[in-house]
Amino acid sequence: MKFTGLMKIRDFKGKNCGDLLNLILLGLVVFTVFISEISLYLFSDGLMLVLSHIFYFPLIFLIFQYPAKGLRISFSLAAFYIFTNLIIYVLAGSPGEMIFYSGILFVFTYVCIGTVTTVIAQGLHQKEDDLKEIQKRYLNIFENSGDGVIVHRMDGKILMCNPAARKMFEIEGSIDEELDFKDLKIEGDCKLMRKALAEVMRDGHGFYETEIKIKSGKVITAEISASMADSEKGIMHVFIRDTTGKMNALNALRESENRLKSLTNQLPEVIFEMDSNGKFTFATRYSTNMFGYSPEELEGGMLFQGILSEEERERATKNIHWFLTGHIIGAVEYNAKRKDGSVFPLMVHFGYIFNGGEISGLRGIAIDISQRKHMEKALRRNEKKYRSLFENSNDAVIIHDFNGRIIDINDSLVKILGYKKDELLNIELSAVYPGSEYNALKDALSNLKESGNYFYETKLKTRSGNEVFVEISASIVSKSKGIVQSIIRDITERKISESALIESERRFRNLTDLLPQIVFEIDNGGMITFLNKNGFDSGIISPEQFKEGFNIYSLIDEPDRSRARENFEWMISGYRSERGYEYSVIKTNGTKIPFLIYTSPIEKNGKTEGARGIAIDISSRKRMEEAFIVSEERLNLAIEGAGVCVWDWDMVNDEMFFSGNYQEMFCYSEEGCYKGSDNWKDILQVKFFRDIMDFFNDVVDVEQRVIDKESRHFESEYHILCGDGRYKWINVMGKISDTDSGGIPLRIVGIMQDINEIKQYQNSLYEANRKLNLLSSITRHDILNQVAGIKGFTDLMDKKVRDNDELTHHLKRIRQASENIKEQIEFTRDYHNVGVEVPRWQRVDNIALRIKGMARSSGVTIDVKCGPLEVYADPMLEKIFFNLFDNAVRHGEKVTMMSLDFVKSNDYGVIVVMDNGLGVPDKLKEKIFDHGFGSNTGLGLFLTKEILGITGMKIHETGVYGEGARFEIEIPYEGYRFSE
Known part of the structure; x- marks a missing residue:
């Protein structure tokens, strides 16, 4: 759509050339050109006249193209004309004064024509620029106007539509798209629109306000101003202003005024206005309640002083005069008088009423402060109470x-x-x-x-x-x-408690996350509200399902679901049970797992709000139970095959139960040896029970070590009289399986094994060993006698061959060999004694005291700090400590102090033997216990290790080389004790 077609260029007719001076100058220029033309016509011939007028056309054309350079163009053409005339007339051979005069006239004519043409051209160009500027401003206003602007023809064709109008009527598409009023799809008051259109056609403009419904269904209120832009072409300007907001504001203002009026009438105060004479001109309805006078009575000419008590009226008159003269205004307290004559305290807040910048009256609010006065009195009374509360809070x-x-x-x-x-x-x-x-x-x-x-x-x-x-x-x-x-x-204590609670909750969460079982909480509807880490890791429920909300009953397999719901409802209703219930639970992958679930109610304020519980995966236990049945069958088969009898002594009821091959072992019939009968006292001698009781009642010094009766095993052999009259050797082993709170045995279980044949083999073996020991002793004695003879003969020969070095050397070698034979025979004697005798309990400090006497002669002090320690060891235990002392003296170089101490560990005790000598190098700490190591055959430490090994003890060297030797003897837990 082209804007230029909508603007009508008005006539040029001297609109901007009305200036008188410009008209005079133009007249003079025209007159001068006219005179010059007449002179040229009179003085110039035909050829010269033609040549001179030919240059008028390019002059006028160039000046209109370049109006700013008009004078330069006119002077240039005039000069060119004179130059051309001179050349022509010189060539023609007829130069003269007329040529000069005519040339001057033409120059003057060109300059005048150029000046006039320049003024006219510049004027036209200026008008064109002004028109473009006007068009630009109009277009800027048109595009950026907040009101909608539509330019259309009378046939409804829209020529232009600004952005505000497009937005108002929800017009979509390109801005250059041709539109029709029908495309707007607006609905309104057609009668009003026709009336407005007729007004525009008649008067050239029209204005009306109406409601318009646009195509989206939205109704807007608009002010529409229309005017004819071009009556000949039927082009009309329409300005639309959306006044919906303004109308809403006006409606809201009216509603607010009504609400304000209603509110003021409902206020428990009287709002009033008075003129400069003090007469009421307005009062709210509450005046009837406060003063007994209706608003009509007050507005009927009653003075403000009329509502006050007589003693207050003069002061009120002065105050009103004071306020009306422009002095500081404020609140004043009076004693008011009602219509019935009763008096009450009144607080009046005054304000000015201005008219034309001058005070024309007063406006105020009258407040009955009777209640406030009572409150002030009460406040003064309460002040003392407050102060007491303040001080004693x-x-x-x-x-x-x-x-x-x-x-x-x-x-x-x-x-x-x-x-x-x-x-x-x-x-x-x-x-x-x-x-x-x-x-x-x-x-x-x-x-x-x-x-x-x-x-x-x-x-x-x-x-x-x-x-x-x-x-x-x-x-x-x-x-x-x-x-x-x-x-x-x-709140320090509360903060400490809160911190403790947070820590407790954190510990609870950490503890539940560490538990291998599933810990959960549910509400009364069965929705899971808490689940520990194992609950998610087990694959029963995912974190996403938990966040969305998951019901515990959906986890339980269908056959168990109704039973689970019934058990839970029983618990909520008050039924309590400490037993667990077994259910089949469905995992997220569809597999079914047996769970044992224990629950307890969550109670708050005496009401059950859900339950918390532990779910234990018993699939492994189920498999173990099946395996246990199989294992028990195998065990019974093994017991019967091994000929072992299992016994169980219930010490509370003093009953003995047997299982296994007990009838055959004791040679009794099944009737004569019933498991629960009292005949077991006849089968087992009293010594058997006395030994057991003595063993399990063996309590030693609690400050040193208390024997753990639950982990001690009893084992002994008895020669028992059987049912057929014969005696049998029976090996009896037992262990406490139950005790009371004081550690007294309540139940002892064990096994009995027929070792009659083993005893016979042991007796035969003992007799064979006795004979071998006798033979070995005789043989060692004979060998040592022969070694003594060799030593005696070498001593005799040594005296006779002292001068023969070679023979002396050989004799020395023979003597050394005989000494070695003697030591080896003595070692075999000692080693033969290892394990020959049965181990027994021995006091370590008594052994150390015997070695102390030998140590004094060597200048060594021994410090014994092990207390009344007893060790279950081979009778050659004394030989061990002698060897350790002998090694310290032989190899420790400057040993002056040795110590013997005892320390306890979790599973064993340790005897520590230390000296302050040189010690053992790290690379030799294990080799010193090998057979044949060292300068003195190494038999001492090798023998020490072997003797200790008989009763399960071990020896190690753990000292630091250069600081002294440290030998540690590890003793099994059951291999040491402290005597009383």
Whole structure:
């Protein structure tokens, strides 16, 4: 759509050339050109006249093209004309004065024509520029106007539509798209529109306001102003302003005024206006309630003083005169008098009524302050109560201003902070806040200014520098003065409890996450509200399902679901059971797992709000039960095959039960040896029971070590009389399986094994060993006799061959060999004794005392710190400590001190033998216990290791080379004790 077609260029007719001076100058120029033309016609011949006028056309054309250069163009053409004439006339041979005169006239004519043409051309160009500027401004207003603007023809064809109109009527598409009024799909008052159109056609413009329904169905209120832009072409300008907001505001204003009027009539105060004479001109309805006078009575000419008591009227008259003369206005308290004659206190707030900038009356609010007066009296009475409450409150109370200046405090704050009252009143509030909590104080004061009250938790610093947790409820008691009252409660203990609770919850969560079972909580509807880590890891429920909400009954297999729901409902109704219920649970992958579920109710305020429980995966137990049945069958088969009898002594009821091959073992019939009969006392001698009781009642020094009866095993052999009259050797082993709270055995279980044949083999073996020992002893004695003979003969020969070095050398070798034979024979004697005798309990300190006597002669002191320690070892135990002493003296170089100590470990005890000698190099710590190692055959430490190994003891060297040797003898837990 082209804007230029809509603008009509008005006639040029001297609109901007009306200036008188310009008209005079133009007339003079035209007159001069006219005179010049006449002169040229008279003085010039035909050829010259033609040549001169030919240049008018390019002159006028160039000046219209370049109006700013008109004068230069005219002078240039004039000069060119003179030059051309001179050349022509010189060539023609007829130069003369006429040529010169005519040339000057033509130059003058060209300049005049150029000047006129320049003025006209510049004027036209200026008009064209002005027109373009006007078009640009109009288009800018058109595009950016907040009102909708539509330019259309009378046939409804829209020529132009600005963005505001397109937005108002929800027009979509390109801005260059041709539109018709029908495309707008607007609905309105057709009669009003036709009337407005007729008005525009008649008067050239029209204005009306109406409601328009646009195509989306939205109804807007609009002011429409229309005018004819071009009556000949039937082009009309329409300006549309959306006044929906304004109309809504006007409606809201009317409604607000109505509400205000209704509100003022409902207020328990009287709002009134009076003129400069003090007469009422307006009063609200409440005047009837307050004064007994209706608004009509007051507005009927009644003076303001008429509603006051007689003694107040003169003061009221002076006050009204004072206010009307422009003095400071405010609230005044009077004693008012009702129509019935009763008097009451009245507070009146006055304000000015201005008319034309001058005070024309007063406006005010009258308030019955009878209740306030009563409240003031009550307030004074309550002030004492408040002060008593302030001073005796368990909570600390502090009154301060926004600058932190402390105004007043009570004794509770003194107790909390440890200051004296005078000290607190002379410091700033920030002084009792730690540096880390200073921002909390600033935030509190800031929030107080905004909301008037603020509750927060912080820490305060006591006089001693400690910090206490407090909660503070602060409120402004006087906003004008900036006075704040803060109630402070010491919550240090609560914070400690909360921290403990948080820690407890964290520990509970960590503990439940560590449990291998599933820990859960559900509400009364069965929805899972808590689940530990194992619950998610087990694959029963995913975290996403838990967040969305998951019912526990959907986890239970269909056959068990109704039973589970029934058990849960029983529990909610008050039924309690400590037993667990077994259900089949469906995992997310569809597999079914047996679970044993224990639940207990969650009770709050005496009501059951759900349940918490533990779910145990018993699939492994199920498999174990099946395996146990198989294992038990195998065990029974093994017991029967091994000929073992299992016994179980119930010491509470003094009953003995047997299983296995007990009839055959004791040679009794099944009737004569019933498992629960009293005949077991006849089968087993009294010594058997006495030995068992003595063994399990063997309590030693509790300060040293208390024997764990539950882990000790009893084992002994008995020669028992059987049912057929013969005696049998029976090996009896037992262990405590149950005790009471004091550790007294309640039940002992064990096995019995027929070792009669083994005893016979042992006796035969013992007899064979006895004979071998006798033979070995005789053989060693004979060999040592022969070695003694060799030694005697070598001594005799040595005296005879002293001068023969070669023979002396050989004799020395023979003597050394005989000594080696002697030591080896003695070692075989010692080694032969290892394990020959049965191990027994031996006091270590007694052995050490015997070695002490030998140590004194060697200049070595032995410190024994093991106490009354007894060790279950081979009778050659003394040989061990002698070897350790002998090694220290032989190889420790300068040993002056040895110690013997005992330390306990979890599973064993350790005897530590130390000296202050040289010690053992690290690379030799294991080799020194090998057979044949060392300068003296190494038989001592090798023999030590072998003797200790008989009863399960071990020896190690753990000392630091250069600081002394340290031998540690490890003793099994059951291999040591402390005697009384």
